Amino acid sequence: MNKRIGLFGFGVVGQGYYQIAKKHKEQWTPDTIVVKNKFKRRAFDLKFSYNPQEVFDKNPDYILELISDTNEAYEYVTEALKRGITVISANKKLLSAHLPELIQLQRVFGGKLLYEAAAAAGIPVITTLETHFEEDEIISLEGILNGSSNYILSRIFNNGLNFSEALRLAQQKGFAESDPKFDINGSDVASKLNILGLHAFGKFIGEEQIPTFGIQHLGEEEIALAKRLGLKIKLIAKAERDYRGIAAHILPTLVEEHNPFYGVENEYNAVKIVSEHLQEQFYQGKGAGSLPTGAAVYGDLIKAKNGFGYSYSKVNFDKPLDEKLLNLGVRVLIKSKAAALIDSVLFSPELTHQIDGVIFAVGKIKPKNFNKLNESGEVSILALPDNYAVESIEAGLKTIQNAGEVV
Amino acid sequence: MNKRIGLFGFGVVGQGYYQIAKKHKEQWTPDTIVVKNKFKRRAFDLKFSYNPQEVFDKNPDYILELISDTNEAYEYVTEALKRGITVISANKKLLSAHLPELIQLQRVFGGKLLYEAAAAAGIPVITTLETHFEEDEIISLEGILNGSSNYILSRIFNNGLNFSEALRLAQQKGFAESDPKFDINGSDVASKLNILGLHAFGKFIGEEQIPTFGIQHLGEEEIALAKRLGLKIKLIAKAERDYRGIAAHILPTLVEEHNPFYGVENEYNAVKIVSEHLQEQFYQGKGAGSLPTGAAVYGDLIKAKNGFGYSYSKVNFDKPLDEKLLNLGVRVLIKSKAAALIDSVLFSPELTHQIDGVIFAVGKIKPKNFNKLNESGEVSILALPDNYAVESIEAGLKTIQNAGEVV
Ligand SMILES: NC(=O)c1ccc[n+]([C@@H]2O[C@H](COP(=O)([O-])OP(=O)(O)OC[C@H]3O[C@@H](n4cnc5c(N)ncnc54)[C@H](OP(=O)(O)O)[C@@H]3O)[C@@H](O)[C@H]2O)c1
Ligand SMILES: NC(=O)c1ccc[n+]([C@@H]2O[C@H](COP(=O)([O-])OP(=O)(O)OC[C@H]3O[C@@H](n4cnc5c(N)ncnc54)[C@H](OP(=O)(O)O)[C@@H]3O)[C@@H](O)[C@H]2O)c1
Numbered sequence: 016m017n018k019r020i021g022l023f024g025f026g027v028v029g030q031g032y033y034q035i036a037k038k039h040k041e042q043w044t045p046d047t048i049v050v051k052n053k054f055k056r057r058a059f060d061l062k063f064s065y066n067p068q069e070v071f072d073k074n075p076d077y078i079l080e081l082i083s084d085t086n087e088a089y090e091y092v093t094e095a096l097k098r099g100i101t102v103i104s105a106n107k108k109l110l111s112a113h114l115p116e117l118i119q120l121q122r123v124f125g126g127k128l129l130y131e132a133a134a135a136a137g138i139p140v141i142t143t144l145e146t147h148f149e150e151d152e153i154i155s156l157e158g159i160l161n162g163s164s165n166y167i168l169s170r171i172f173n174n175g176l177n178f179s180e181a182l183r184l185a186q187q188k189g190f191a192e193s194d195p196k197f198d199i200n201g202s203d204v205a206s207k208l209n210i211l212g213l214h215a216f217g218k219f220i221g222e223e224q225i226p227t228f229g230i231q232h233l234g235e236e237e238i239a240l241a242k243r244l245g246l247k248i249k250l251i252a253k254a255e256r257d258y259r260g261i262a263a264h265i266l267p268t269l270v271e272e273h274n275p276f277y278g279v280e281n282e283y284n285a286v287k288i289v290s291e292h293l294q295e296q297f298y299q300g301k302g303a304g305s306l307p308t309g310a311a312v313y314g315d316l317i318k319a320k321n322g323f324g325y326s327y328s329k330v331n332f333d334k335p336l337d338e339k340l341l342n343l344g345v346r347v348l349i350k351s352k353a354a355a356l357i358d359s360v361l362f363s364p365e366l367t368h369q370i371d372g373v374i375f376a377v378g379k380i381k382p383k384n385f386n387k388l389n390e391s392g393e394v395s396i397l398a399l400p401d402n403y404a405v406e407s408i409e410a411g412l413k414t415i416q417n418a419g420e421v422v
Numbered sequence: 423m424n425k426r427i428g429l430f431g432f433g434v435v436g437q438g439y440y441q442i443a444k445k446h447k448e449q450w451t452p453d454t455i456v457v458k459n460k461f462k463r464r465a466f467d468l469k470f471s472y473n474p475q476e477v478f479d480k481n482p483d484y485i486l487e488l489i490s491d492t493n494e495a496y497e498y499v500t501e502a503l504k505r506g507i508t509v510i511s512a513n514k515k516l517l518s519a520h521l522p523e524l525i526q527l528q529r530v531f532g533g534k535l536l537y538e539a540a541a542a543a544g545i546p547v548i549t550t551l552e553t554h555f556e557e558d559e560i561i562s563l564e565g566i567l568n569g570s571s572n573y574i575l576s577r578i579f580n581n582g583l584n585f586s587e588a589l590r591l592a593q594q595k596g597f598a599e600s601d602p603k604f605d606i607n608g609s610d611v612a613s614k615l616n617i618l619g620l621h622a623f624g625k626f627i628g629e630e631q632i633p634t635f636g637i638q639h640l641g642e643e644e645i646a647l648a649k650r651l652g653l654k655i656k657l658i659a660k661a662e663r664d665y666r667g668i669a670a671h672i673l674p675t676l677v678e679e680h681n682p683f684y685g686v687e688n689e690y691n692a693v694k695i696v697s698e699h700l701q702e703q704f705y706q707g708k709g710a711g712s713l714p715t716g717a718a719v720y721g722d723l724i725k726a727k728n729g730f731g732y733s734y735s736k737v738n739f740d741k742p743l744d745e746k747l748l749n750l751g752v753r754v755l756i757k758s759k760a761a762a763l764i765d766s767v768l769f770s771p772e773l774t775h776q777i778d779g780v781i782f783a784v785g786k787i788k789p790k791n792f793n794k795l796n797e798s799g800e801v802s803i804l805a806l807p808d809n810y811a812v813e814s815i816e817a818g819l820k821t822i823q824n825a826g827e828v829v
Contacts, residue, residue: 035699040557137700137703139550142553143549143550146730147538147549147718147721149724150442150446150721150724151717151720151721273685275682275685275706277685278680278682278684278685292438292442292714292720293544293714293721294544294707294713294714295708296705296707296708297704297705297707298703298704298705299703299704300702300704301701306700306701307699307700309699311554313558314553314556314700317557318553318556322729323553326728
């Protein structure tokens with residue numbers, strides 16, 4: 016029997032989904048497609064609707080929510096779940112903001128909500144956490160979760176572009192949004208880590224609570240230093256659990272060659288999961304793009320049809336979902352002209368090195384201070400690889416100083 | 423309500439499973455454990471049975487088949503499936519030999535058979551093919567699928583051991599079987615590729631049909647050459663589809679630094695899947711060991727409890743499952759003293775270089791010839807990276823020749 020499918024949004028992801036369904040299974044093409052802008056020229060000659068109510072009036076079995084707006088997506092998704100309809104969404108901002116409520120609606124009204132595409136686009140990380148890792152205790156989850164940032168870093172490290180050239184190229188290629196702020200400041204990554212945190216640890220962290228530092232403050236000196244040391248810089252999101260609770264943060268990170276993240280280039284995403292029994296696993300795949308993301312949406316629909324839903328088995332529904340993060344020190348290299356600012360946040364100092372009035376220091380910072388440093392606009396921070404020798408950093412700094420690579 | 427679980431086998435994997443279930447969910451510990459050897463001292467003080475019938479007499483809901491023998495496993499698993507019981511198996515030899523029949527038994531009697539641990543132990547590749555890739559067309563699947571071979575290659579490349587030293591260490595560490603033949607001659611890999619091929623392409627290749635060359639003929643010269651060229655050697659299983667059919671083979675392969683397989687070390691396994699829409703994905707995780715493998719078995723059981731079963735959606739049951747492999751030429755570096763042997767198999771030659779009576783040649787070989795070369799015992803073959811310049815191979819050979827690195 017044919018299923019009725021309503022689709023909201025016909026942009027990059029919506030069109031990717033449509034093409035796949037059209038080619039593979041006619042019965043999985045939507046019978047209603049709602050978009051926003053009546054005056055937009057469309058690449059497909061289809062009948063579009065501009066009235067969300069039309070989707071609901073047709074009593075759909077499934078709703079695909081693939082729009083760019085968060086507030087309207089909230090209206091559509093909650094309305095659908097209240098009607099017990101199964102919903103597929105790719106909307107990380109929506110999910111990150113409202114997951115506890117959306118889980119409640121699933122429990123109360125029996126509709127399912129799947130959203131693989133919202134975390135790492137093509138990589139099936141939520142499905143894997145929900146199946147393979149369902150009864151295994153997650154120790155840590157790390158990821159490269161923003162394709163645009165990673166593309167920019169690849170151009171800087173592999174093609175010698177500077178930051179603004181690389182950003183421009185990312186925009187031209189369609190990887191960065193026209194306002195790329197949410198890509199490069201890590202905000203998109205925080206949404207994703209927040210969603211993954213729920214499936215990994217059963218706790219809702221809340222993205223505004225995740226200390227986040229993007230790649231926007233990265234300077235020529237750190238890039239030169241990383242290259243000299245044979246390291247790369249990647250924007251890494253990390254969440255880990257110990258007996259006291261959960262710690263999480265997002266930081267540009269120096270990565271050694273033997274680290275699997277080292278080889279993750281361009282618009283690829285990757286996730287590393289360490290668990291008690293399955294131990295270390297690493298997944299890499301396309302983190303954006305019309306077909307990979309559309310295929311993840313399509314995959315969710317097929318899974319839902321086969322009866323699959325997230326069991327949220329790590330969640331203890333007898334306790335509050337919310338979790339207050341631990342504020343554990345992170346070992347970093349910090350760079351700034353403002354000595355007082357560094358002094359106010361750095362503890363366990365291991366090194367201070369000055370080059371032409373710019374201070375480079377190695378020590379620890381509490382993640383709670385990231386925001387203040389971010390807003391100052393005068394600081395760059397890089398997390399160090401585990402146990403990385405401070406002597407190597409010092410030697411590297413001297414080399415770039417002597418080579419005149421400091422601007 | 424408690425489920426009744428019968429367990430066959432209490433070795434590496436069975437004990438891994440038992441420990442996990444014991445710690446996490448008492449109700450998932452088996453109520454009957456059947457083993458073979460009455461005189462073996464056991465690390466756990468449990469009541470063991472030596473009579474397979476005892477498992478069936480208790481009318482179990484689930485049976486875990488984790489034994490080392492293939493024929494007896496066949497008896498237990500077919501008996502269980504004929505009773506409609508859900509079975510979890512880690513037995514690649516059994517599955518590779520009998521999958522078509524075992525699938526039939528599931529269809530006829532309604533029991534399920536899950537076997538994630540049989541392919542890449544801890545990596546959830548079958549589950550992912552069955553869910554995320556369910557409706558995506560697989561173009562190719564490649565993998566490092568034997569932890570012992572990979573461990574040996576890691577010791578050779580990272581610690582400078584020679585082949586026999588590395589093999590001895592693998593045995594001491596418990597990664598290689600006491601008769602390590604099946605590990606290093608690629609036979610274990612062929613079973614796994616055969617299983618994965620069914621889930622990726624919906625076709626049953628049959629492992630005896632997969633041209634297989636293990637690492638046992640690898641000589642000092644090829645190792646020295648790879649090191650000089652900044653390459654590593656990995657035992658890679660590959661299956662790919664084009665419009666004519668499926669090609670597959672298993673060969674030691676020269677791997678470049680940018681290839682994600684380059685960083686897969688020790689007992690890790692990895693799988694790379696290229697598909698039409700999700701495009702390129704790469705998964706890495708523990709390919710052997712008590713807890714990772716036991717956790718994969720445990721994960722299967724939890725999935726089965728939640729209603730999950732393989733849908734074999736890529737299989738067209740109206741056609742024969744069997745597939746005859748394409749015999750497409752593979753570009754290789756071949757080494758032998760036997761000029762006539764090389765001449766009899768190599769076509770599209772690009773290079774011949776002699777060092778002290780040993781011939782090194784680059785060209786193409788039809789996989790059907792692997793067996794003959796294997797049995798001759800006089801030849802080593804290495805697959806080349808895509809588009810690798812023959813000039814680099816030639817320069818490398820001259821360098822090792824001049825450095826006297828040829829034994
Ligand atoms: N692009 C990716 O690679 C990617 C990857 C993972 C997740 N996502 C997520 O997927 C979602 C869609 O992204 P996208 O890249 O496809 O965005 P997009 O290309 O900007 O397209 C957005 C679509 O939503 C429609 N829309 C906006 N507001 C609407 C409303 N109130 N009602 C109905 N339709 C509305 C737009 O209509 P008009 O056509 O009329 O403007 C447009 O068709 C976002 O949540 C995004 O974060 C994207
Ligand atoms: N080891 C790994 O990392 C790994 C990974 C993936 C898959 N696997 C697969 O998992 C299976 C088990 O491997 P393993 O490493 O656990 O083997 P193992 O350590 O050699 O243990 C085999 C167990 O099977 C029992 N057994 C043998 N024949 C039996 C029979 N006819 N009836 C009942 N019990 C019997 C043995 O009994 P006794 O104790 O009385 O000798 C022993 O307990 C194999 O198919 C293997 O290929 C292993």
